[in-house]
Amino acid sequence: MKRWQIKKRDVDLERELRSDLELEEEEQRENGLTPREARYAALRAFGNLTLTREHTRAVWRWNRLENLIRDLRISVRKLFRSPGFSMMAVLVMALCIGAATSLFTVVRSVLLRPLPFRDPARLVMVFDHFRDPTMNAQGFNYNSVAPADYYDWRKQTRGFEDMAAWRYWQFNLTGEKGELPELVGARGGSWNLFPLLGVNAAIGRTFTESEDRPDGTAVMLSWSLFERRFGGDATVVGRQIHLDGKPYTVVGILPKWFTWPDAKVQLWVPYASGLPPDLLTHHDFHFTRVVARLRPDVSLASALSQIGTVQYQLHMQNLHAPVAEDVASKTLIEDLGQDVKKPLIILLCAVACMVLIGCLNVANLTVARSAARQKEIAIRSALGARRITLIRVQLMESLLISIAGGAAGVLLSFAATQWLVATWKDLPSAQHIHTDGVVLAFACALIVAAALLAGLLPAISSTSKSAIAALQASSRSAAGSQSRTVLRKTLLTVEIAATVVLLIAAGLLLKSFWRLRTTDIGCAIDNVLTIGYSLPAKKYDSSEKKNAFNEALLERVRALPGVRAAGLASFVPGTGAMEDDIFTVLEHPPIAAGAALPDALLRTADPGYFSALQIPLLKGRSFTTDDRAGHQKTIIISRLLAQQYFPGEDPLDKHLHIAAYGNADYEVVGVVADTLYQVGQPARPTMYFPVLNEQIDVGGLTLAVRTAIDPLALSLQIQKQIAALDPELPVSDVLTMQQIIAQSLSNASLSATLVLAFAVLSLVLASVGLYGVLSYLMTQRTGEIGIRIALGAQREQVLRLMLGDGLRPALYGLVLGLAASAAAVRLIESMLYGTRPLDPGIFAGVTATLLVVAALACLVPAWRASRIDPMQALRME
Amino acid sequence: MTNQTSPRSGLLQGTLDMLILRTLLYGPAHGHGIGKHIQRTTNDFLQMQHGSLYPALHRLEQQGLVSAKWETAPDRNREFKYYRLTEKGRKQLVVEESQWKQMAEAVARVMWPAVKES
Numbered sequence: 001m002k003r004w005q006i007k008k009r010d011v012d013l014e015r016e017l018r019s020d021l022e023l024e025e026e027e028q029r030e031n032g033l034t035p036r037e038a039r040y041a042a043l044r045a046f047g048n049l050t051l052t053r054e055h056t057r058a059v060w061r062w063n064r065l066e067n068l069i070r071d072l073r074i075s076v077r078k079l080f081r082s083p084g085f086s087m088m089a090v091l092v093m094a095l096c097i098g099a100a101t102s103l104f105t106v107v108r109s110v111l112l113r114p115l116p117f118r119d120p121a122r123l124v125m126v127f128d129h130f131r132d133p134t135m136n137a138q139g140f141n142y143n144s145v146a147p148a149d150y151y152d153w154r155k156q157t158r159g160f161e162d163m164a165a166w167r168y169w170q171f172n173l174t175g176e177k178g179e180l181p182e183l184v185g186a187r188g189g190s191w192n193l194f195p196l197l198g199v200n201a202a203i204g205r206t207f208t209e210s211e212d213r214p215d216g217t218a219v220m221l222s223w224s225l226f227e228r229r230f231g232g233d234a235t236v237v238g239r240q241i242h243l244d245g246k247p248y249t250v251v252g253i254l255p256k257w258f259t260w261p262d263a264k265v266q267l268w269v270p271y272a273s274g275l276p277p278d279l280l281t282h283h284d285f286h287f288t289r290v291v292a293r294l295r296p297d298v299s300l301a302s303a304l305s306q307i308g309t310v311q312y313q314l315h316m317q318n319l320h321a322p323v324a325e326d327v328a329s330k331t332l333i334e335d336l337g338q339d340v341k342k343p344l345i346i347l348l349c350a351v352a353c354m355v356l357i358g359c360l361n362v363a364n365l366t367v368a369r370s371a372a373r374q375k376e377i378a379i380r381s382a383l384g385a386r387r388i389t390l391i392r393v394q395l396m397e398s399l400l401i402s403i404a405g406g407a408a409g410v411l412l413s414f415a416a417t418q419w420l421v422a423t424w425k426d427l428p429s430a431q432h433i434h435t436d437g438v439v440l441a442f443a444c445a446l447i448v449a450a451a452l453l454a455g456l457l458p459a460i461s462s463t464s465k466s467a468i469a470a471l472q473a474s475s476r477s478a479a480g481s482q483s484r485t486v487l488r489k490t491l492l493t494v495e496i497a498a499t500v501v502l503l504i505a506a507g508l509l510l511k512s513f514w515r516l517r518t519t520d521i522g523c524a525i526d527n528v529l530t531i532g533y534s535l536p537a538k539k540y541d542s543s544e545k546k547n548a549f550n551e552a553l554l555e556r557v558r559a560l561p562g563v564r565a566a567g568l569a570s571f572v573p574g575t576g577a578m579e580d581d582i583f584t585v586l587e588h589p590p591i592a593a594g595a596a597l598p599d600a601l602l603r604t605a606d607p608g609y610f611s612a613l614q615i616p617l618l619k620g621r622s623f624t625t626d627d628r629a630g631h632q633k634t635i636i637i638s639r640l641l642a643q644q645y646f647p648g649e650d651p652l653d654k655h656l657h658i659a660a661y662g663n664a665d666y667e668v669v670g671v672v673a674d675t676l677y678q679v680g681q682p683a684r685p686t687m688y689f690p691v692l693n694e695q696i697d698v699g700g701l702t703l704a705v706r707t708a709i710d711p712l713a714l715s716l717q718i719q720k721q722i723a724a725l726d727p728e729l730p731v732s733d734v735l736t737m738q739q740i741i742a743q744s745l746s747n748a749s750l751s752a753t754l755v756l757a758f759a760v761l762s763l764v765l766a767s768v769g770l771y772g773v774l775s776y777l778m779t780q781r782t783g784e785i786g787i788r789i790a791l792g793a794q795r796e797q798v799l800r801l802m803l804g805d806g807l808r809p810a811l812y813g814l815v816l817g818l819a820a821s822a823a824a825v826r827l828i829e830s831m832l833y834g835t836r837p838l839d840p841g842i843f844a845g846v847t848a849t850l851l852v853v854a855a856l857a858c859l860v861p862a863w864r865a866s867r868i869d870p871m872q873a874l875r876m877e
Numbered sequence: 878m879t880n881q882t883s884p885r886s887g888l889l890q891g892t893l894d895m896l897i898l899r900t901l902l903y904g905p906a907h908g909h910g911i912g913k914h915i916q917r918t919t920n921d922f923l924q925m926q927h928g929s930l931y932p933a934l935h936r937l938e939q940q941g942l943v944s945a946k947w948e949t950a951p952d953r954n955r956e957f958k959y960y961r962l963t964e965k966g967r968k969q970l971v972v973e974e975s976q977w978k979q980m981a982e983a984v985a986r987v988m989w990p991a992v993k994e995s
Contacts, residue, residue, distance in 0.1 A: 019907075019956070020908050
């Protein structure tokens with residue numbers, strides 16, 4: 001119906017009612033009443049004309065929409081009438097919904113959305129599983145697979161449609177036309193990997209079975225390398241490129257979206273390509289990841305048990321080698337997201353807490369406002385507004401706030417998500433994180449839930465009284481608003497309890513982070529620069545050539561002004577566990593079959609490494625330049641290795657037998673102090689081989705330089721020394737020790753900072769809530785306080801009374817929050833370091849902080865109450 | 878929002894509509910007249926609530942059971958909104974009447990079984 005028709009209908013109704021009313025009046029007059037009495041009688045008979053009008057209008061069909069528009073208009077007008085409240089509420093909602101949406105975007109992309117492969121539900125990763133519980137703590141329950149294990153599984157079991165393998169690799173990519181050499185991350189993938197995943201090459205083809213051999217030289221480029229290095233020129237397919245100085249033929253380009261398992265992978269070679277042929281026959285070299293596609297008619301458990309049986313036989317045949325007894329599986333998403341799952345869930349919980357607090361706060365502010373509007377509501381309901389109408393108007397208000405806040409929040413979440421992805425190191429599938437329909441649906445659901453939570457509670461409570469009761473209540477004293485006060489205090493208690501939980505979680509995470517920051521990693525970290533490089537096997541095909549380069553480099557670097565010391569090692573502390581292997585002590589009795597085998601991290605070091613990084617030598621000697629190829633085989637062990645495997649005896653002159661490296665015996669010549677391979681992880685036994693010994697070649701080397709000046713200022717000069725020796729050799733990871741540690745802690749720092757930010761925001765919200773409640777209480781009780789003062793109450797007594805009123809919900813909330821925290825900290829227990837979940841310091845600190853903030857928030861209104869002039873207060877009524 | 882009338886109408890839902898239609902069977906009448914008639918006929922037992930009457934009239938008009946027209950009253954020199962029964966309304970009245978009768982009999986059979994038997 002058109003607007004003018006509505007108008008006409010309204011006029012028509014008005015006229016009808018008036019004429020009928022006049023008729024009644026006339027009839028009454030004819031009955032002998034005076035005109036005045038007749039008028040009143042007629043009005044009585046007709047009752048509430050406005051209501052009649054409303055109800056009649058309600059008959060007209062388009063009424064529903066009209067009501068909605070009217071409610072909307074009233075709500076908008078009301079919100080604009082108190083811009084301070086509205087802005088505040090919208091801001092709170094925007095922050096809460098923004099943070100929640102942003103986190104959900106990440107959680108959905110990283111933990112929930114299946115990977116973009118064919119039928120991803122049937123894909124699993126299969127791992128070697130060692131049953132020993134102490135080894136499980138170090139991650140051996142999901143261990144990389146040995147190549148021969150993989151081949152045997154694939155050959156001997158039928159539970160999976162197919163199994164494919166991939167391994168880590170990296171190459172020195174050199175150009176033919178003088179482009180800069182570049183170290184690129186790579187993977188070796190078995191020929192059936194891409195067909196198994198359901199991935200086709202964007203250009204060219206994937207690998208063939210005949211290419212998947214140790215002498216295979218096929219390569220596939222990632223889309224990003226293809227565009228960046230080869231300018232997107234499709235003719236590169238079929239051409240040769242040089243990896244580690246060897247020619248490889250480009251057979252295909254992977255699609256742009258394919259960034260699995262992470263975006264740093266620049267190229268793929270066949271799985272077996274470049275591996276020593278005999279390595280593929282080993283059951284105890286664990287470096288392979290296995291992806292398997294389940295048969296539709298076989299359950300995962302039975303498929304796994306088939307492989308498990310094969311693996312157990314392999315274990316029984318190789319009792320003195322690290323061959324796993326069993327297998328275990330994970331989904332692809334679990335495997336990618338395993339490191340971020342816990343922090344993400346904790347952040348999500350924190351954000352949920354904050355959203356709850358935000359909603360409660362808006363609810364609280366709304367209740368405060370509805371207290372001020374008590375009379376308005378009373379008059380409206382006296383004039384015939386039904387309760388549902390009043391609730392609807394209030395709900396409309398909170399819905400408007402939520403929608404405005406939600407819209408701003410979703411916009412905010414775009415920026416926040418980008419920031420999070422950029423800041424959060426190693427977030428898997430980071431390039432696929434984006435806002436999609438599901439995220440928007442989540443945001444909408446959140447908006448509606450927030451509107452209901454923030455609007456329904458105050459709306460129901462503020463309209464619960466009959467009109468008369470409300471009018472009476474607002475005319476005198478606090479008794480009438482009792483229920484609302486209780487509601488506000490309850491809201492506040494919950495709000496404060498949630499804040500306490502957040503504060504305690506933040507406190508624990510921060511303390512852990514601080515502990516991590518100040519951990520002694522076991523070596524010098526100030527003024528130490530590290531530079532990685534990897535000598536290509538083709539050019540440096542003998543240990544003499546390698547040693548010549550390494551020694552020449554060390555000599556040049558040590559001669560630089562500003563350099564205190566320099567050393568070489570395979571890995572410096574703080575960069576991860578990397579390689580480890582099993583050993584036996586030659587002089588000890590053989591280990592019982594099936595018992596856990598001694599295992600230690602494996603490192604190489606040059607003679608100057610320990611003194612360069614100031615790792616104390618506890619016993620024996622360091623390496624010398626004589627500990628090199630062709631000479632006596634020597635080894636240095638860490639304190640922990642000596643303590644664990646040589647209890648009560650002198651490890652010097654004993655021999656470690658290491659099967660993996662030339663099946664040789666190494667004489668222990670020294671014991672050095674422990675270093676941490678990873679900040680936050682306990683030290684592990686470590687063995688060091690001489691860098692100059694040909695037997696051990698772990699690929700890359702790290703040059704560690706301790707300087708007298710800012711180490712980064714020297715980095716260019718050091719790189720020039722490398723370039724002077726070999727202009728084709730790329731360097732990687734030019735980092736100070738400080739940076740290495742900061743990088744490894746960046747995620748701990750991020751989650752601690754974020755939770756702290758949420759907690760601080762919640763504290764501010766809670767204190768605003770507290771302040772609001774008490775101010776409201778004070779206005780309510782102005783008359784009562786006036787009487788008290790008039791009757792002789794001291795101002796201090798009033799102050800105490802009001803303070804007590806405000807602090808009581810704070811105290812209840814605190815107790816409730818502490819109790820809830822005691823349970824909630826179990827969730828973050830595994831993320832803590834050097835901190836107990838029930839850390840008394842943190843609990844005390846949070847209690848004190850909360851009490852101080854609560855007292856401050858209460859003090860202002862309480863003080864104002866104690867200043868009330870009794871005469872004025874009483875007159876105000 | 879439902880199109881319900883005053884919650885305190887005191888009449889069974891739908892009964893008012895029937896009474897109005899029945900009243901209009903005597904000829905066109907304005908809202909006030911209809912209300913008065915029902916009240917008078919029931920000896921003031923049914924107090925006419927204007928809050929229910931006018932919504933009901935407008936609902937009937939919307940359903941096409943009655944039609945409305947502004948006409949001058951014969952005894953007053955002014956125009957009133959007169960409602961009259963349409964053909965559709967007439968049929969509806971028959972339907973409602975028979976339904977109401979069945980209903981009343983059914984209720985009576987339950988309430989006063991002895992009376993029925995005797």
